[in-house]
Each structure stands twice: as structure tokens, then as C-alpha cells.
Amino acid sequence: MRAWSVVETGAPLQALDMPTPEPKGSEVLVEVTHCGVCHSDLHIWEGGYDLGSRGKLSLKDRGVVLPLAMGHEIAGRVAALGPDAKGVAVGEAKVVYPWIGCGKCERCAADEDNMCPNQARTLGIYRNGGYATHVLVPDAKYLVPMDGADPAVAATYACSGITVYSAIRKLGDIPPDRPVVLVGAGGLGLGAIHMLRALGHRRIVSVDVSAEKLEAARKAGATETVLAEGDVTAAITAACGGPALAVIDLVNGSATARFAFDALGKGGTLVQVGLFGGEITVPLPIMAIRALALQGSYVGSPSDLRAVMALAKEGKLSPLPVSTAPMDQAGAVLERLRDGKVTGRVVLRADAA
Numbered sequence: 080m081r082a083w084s085v086v087e088t089g090a091p092l093q094a095l096d097m098p099t100p101e102p103k104g105s106e107v108l109v110e111v112t113h114c115g116v117c118h119s120d121l122h123i124w125e126g127g128y129d130l131g132s133r134g135k136l137s138l139k140d141r142g143v144v145l146p147l148a149m150g151h152e153i154a155g156r157v158a159a160l161g162p163d164a165k166g167v168a169v170g171e172a173k174v175v176y177p178w179i180g181c182g183k184c185e186r187c188a189a190d191e192d193n194m195c196p197n198q199a200r201t202l203g204i205y206r207n208g209g210y211a212t213h214v215l216v217p218d219a220k221y222l223v224p225m226d227g228a229d230p231a232v233a234a235t236y237a238c239s240g241i242t243v244y245s246a247i248r249k250l251g252d253i254p255p256d257r258p259v260v261l262v263g264a265g266g267l268g269l270g271a272i273h274m275l276r277a278l279g280h281r282r283i284v285s286v287d288v289s290a291e292k293l294e295a296a297r298k299a300g301a302t303e304t305v306l307a308e309g310d311v312t313a314a315i316t317a318a319c320g321g322p323a324l325a326v327i328d329l330v331n332g333s334a335t336a337r338f339a340f341d342a343l344g345k346g347g348t349l350v351q352v353g354l355f356g357g358e359i360t361v362p363l364p365i366m367a368i369r370a371l372a373l374q375g376s377y378v379g380s381p382s383d384l385r386a387v388m389a390l391a392k393e394g395k396l397s398p399l400p401v402s403t404a405p406m407d408q409a410g411a412v413l414e415r416l417r418d419g420k421v422t423g424r425v426v427l428r429a430d431a432a
């Protein structure tokens with residue numbers, strides 16, 4: 080097999096040839112057909128997270144070992160089965176749930192792998208992922224049937240789809256006409272617009288630094304857009320017709336979290352999803368007096384992936400704008416994403432490499 084791998088932080092990816100793994104026990108070998116390029120891959124490639132005054136969370140701190148084939152938005156076909164693999168057959172088209180936990184703890188037993196304290200089996204971060212011709216999946220239960228979906232779009236549900244689905248649910252019960260503010264109109268941001276619409280929301284305020292991204296947000300169904308310059312808090316308040324009660328920050332850097340927090344009105348919730356990094360300080364009496372909630376959100380569960388695939392199958396979820404590129408162009412795609420030149424998602428195609 081071949082894996083387009085990070086060998087050194089920030090250096091070009093290298094195509095490494097290695098023996099194709101033979102699945103043991105309940106493992107399943109999947110031949111990758113598609114893999115989305117997520118901004119989280121960029122954070123890995125660039126070497127870690129910015130923790131503001133606490134410095135940096137490096138790959139070493141996170142336990143990420145190089146060389147690594149990144150890629151956690153994987154679609155493919157079952158290529159080989161371990162002797163104990165059940166409920167799956169060679170040749171079947173699947174989306175891979177990559178946020179795999181230890182498989183032994185209470186959270187994993189409750190179908191909450193993304194909340195497992197030990198994520199050592201997560202594909203594309205701690206184990207080789209989908210920037211490769213093949214990926215080894217620990218168990219067939221992490222494979223969701225493609226069910227006739229476009230694999231290039233369905234691949235994106237494994238991260239951006241479930242991430243926005245899970246983040247929206249953390250806002251609680253919001254009436255369909257109450258505005259939901261989305262900071263960032265990239266892969267996740269456009270996905271979140273489609274998801275909000277699929278869930279019946281009618282007012283969506285999209286905020287981004289790029290006029291071009293805001294144009295894409297309007298096409299996707301945002302009802303208001305705010306260019307993130309000048310007094311962004313005031314612009315968000317104006318777009319909402321008052322202080323915001325529901326904000327999802329899909330960038331979550333020092334600047335965006337600041338204006339997102341400041342835009343919150345009484346009883347408002349800010350869900351923090353992005354990993355751009357940095358920090359904000361919050362005035363504690365304001366938190367209390369306004370009864371505000373700050374809530375982090377990390378990807379989604381295996382059942383979230385099944386729920387998102389079902390929404391798509393019912394025709395409720397418009398597909399994220401996806402363009403494809405050959406797998407061997409992964410490094411160039413990462414550079415375009417870093418430079419803000421990607422609208423929607425780029426999905427790598429293994430057969431085109």
C-alpha cells in the first residue's frame with residue numbers, strides 16, 4: 080500500500096510504500112476511494128495547537144507519532160476481513176467512523192467513542208488514516224453503509240458532518256426563527272448551514288473574513304452574512320436584530336471567540352468547535368448576570384454518523400460543495416486550505432493518484 084505521510088512537520092508529504100496490513104481478529108481492511116482534507120489535518124501538519132499564554136500543544140504532547148498518514152474523512156470499499164469480522168462483506172462501499180476509542184470503557188460501550196479518554200485508535204491522528212490506498216479499521220462496527228450516497232460527499236460526514244450536527248444539538252431547543260450565528264464559512268461552516276436547514280432552522284447568520292466565503296454561505300442558505308472586520312460584535316447584533324442567543328464558533332481563535340462571546344445576550348450559548356487556537360478571558364460577573372454558557376464540542380459519535388447519513392438519504396441534507404483532487408496532491412491541497420483558497424471541501428481520490 081501507499082500512504083501520503085507527514086514525515087516532518089511542515090515539510091512536503093512523502094509517498095511511503097509499505098506492506099498492506101493483513102486484518103486480524105475483528106479488523107477490516109478498507110481500500111480508500113475518497114478522503115476529505117479537513118483543517119484539523121493542517122493543524123497536525125503545522126505541528127500542534129496554539130494554547131495562548133500556555134504555549135503550544137505539540138504533536139509530541141498529543142502523542143502523535145510521525146510518519147503519519149493523516150485523513151479522517153474516509154470512504155472506501157471493504158478489501159479484506161479478519162477472521163472475526165462480522166456484518167460486512169468484501170466489496171461493500173462504506174464510510175469509516177474514524178474517532179475510535181479504546182473499545183473497553185463505559186463511553187465506548189455507550190457508543191460515545193469521541194468521548195473516550197483514550198483515543199489511541201483514532202484514524203488519521205494516532206493511526207494511519209485515509210491519505211492512503213488502504214486503511215485498517217479495528218472493527219466493522221465503525222463502518223457505515225454508503226447506501227447509494229455519493230462517496231465524495233459522504234466521506235465528509237465522518238468529520239465535518241457529524242461535528243456540525245453534534246455542535247448544533249448542543250445549542251438545545253431553539254425555535255426555528257431564532258437566528259443561529261456561525262463563525263467561519265469554510266468546510267464546517269457551509270456544512271453547518273446545510274445541517275441547520277435540514278433541521279428546520281430558518282435564520283442563519285454566517286460570519287467570515289472572506290467576502291468570497293460569505294458568497295458561498297449565501298448560496299448554501301445563510302440568510303444574513305457579516306464580514307469579520309471592524310466592530311464584529313455590533314454587526315452580529317445588528318444581523319440578529321438583538322444580542323445573539325446561539326453562536327457556533329467554527330474558527331475559535333482569540334479574535335473570533337472574543338467577538339462571539341461579546342455578542343451573546345441573556346441565556347446565550349457559545350459552542351466552540353474550531354481549533355485555530357489562542358485564548359480569551361471572560362468577565363465572570365457578566366457570565367453570571369447574563370446566564371451565559373460556553374460549551375466545547377468534539378466531532379460526534381458513531382450514532383451521529385448514522386443519523387447524518389440518514390438525513391442525507393432522506394434528501395433533507397444538501398451536499399457540501401466538494402471538489403476532488405488526486406491523492407498525490409494532498410500536500411498542495413493543504414497549502415491551498417492554509418492560504419484560504421478552498422471553498423467547501425476538497426476530497427482526495429485514491430484512484431486518481
Ligand SMILES: NC(=O)c1ccc[n+]([C@@H]2O[C@H](COP(=O)([O-])OP(=O)(O)OC[C@H]3O[C@@H](n4cnc5c(N)ncnc54)[C@H](O)[C@@H]3O)[C@@H](O)[C@H]2O)c1
Pocket residue numbers: 116117118119120122238239242262263264265266267268286287288289292307329330332334335351352353354355376377378379416419421423
Ligand atoms: N471540534 C471539532 O470536533 C472539530 C472538527 C473538525 C474541525 N475542527 C476545526 O474547525 C476549524 C474549521 O475547520 P474547516 O475544515 O471548516 O476549515 P476551513 O479552512 O475550511 O474554514 C475556515 C474558515 O474560517 C474562516 N476564518 C479564518 N479566520 C477567521 C476569522 N478571524 N474570522 C472569521 N472567519 C475566519 C476562513 O475564511 C474559512 O472560511 C479548524 O480549526 C478545524 O481544525 C474542529
Ligand SMILES: [Zn+2]
Pocket residue numbers: 117118119120151238239
Ligand atoms: Zn476533521
Ligand SMILES: [Zn+2]
Pocket residue numbers: 180181182183184185186187188195196197
Ligand atoms: Zn473507550
